[in-house]
Amino acid sequence: MIILDSSALSALADGHPRLHRVVDSALQSPFQHLLVPVLCVVEAEVKDEGTAHAVLALPAVEFEPLDAATAVVVATMVRDGYGGQDLAHAIATSLPTPVRPQQHLILTARPELYPPGIVAVNIDDPRLKP
Incomplete structure (x- = not known):
């Protein structure tokens, strides 16, 4: 899975060519999904x-809800200084769970905000061909 944070959502809505390529690729693949934490939608x-x-209209996007357990994790991360609620929800969504046992990467315009150990890829990374 690829997670889009609030900065990536804003860039996507503004027509960022690399992100549109990612969305198009996700539409073509039965395996690749784009996941958006709902607090990232709120912040964007x-x-x-x-x-x-603009984001809600994309068919290749799934939304990660904020359930009670995740809300506690997000609140703890914010209190511990990991950033705002949107950033914390993106981090929590990227972490392995019993349902999704692998860590997932986050596409972002602000990779420097993510702590070590979180895979955050800049939306302008040349590996994301426009």
């Missing part, structure tokens, strides 16, 4: 009106 919409509607 707060910063850039209309971003949520």
Whole structure:
């Protein structure tokens, strides 16, 4: 899975060519899915009106809800200084769970905000061909 954080969602809504290529690839593949933590949608919409509607319209995107257990993890990360709620929800979503036993990468415009051990790839990485 590939996780899109709030900065990637804003860039995608603004027409970022590499991210559109990622979305197109996800549509073509039965195995690759894009996962968006709901708090990232909230943050992207707060910063850039209309971003949520653009993202909600994409068929290749799945949304990671904020259940009670994840809310506690997110709150703990925010309190411990890992960033805002959107960043913490992206981190929590990327971590292995019994349902998704592998760690997943996060596409972001701000990879420097993520702590060591979290795989965060810049949306302008040349490996993401436009």
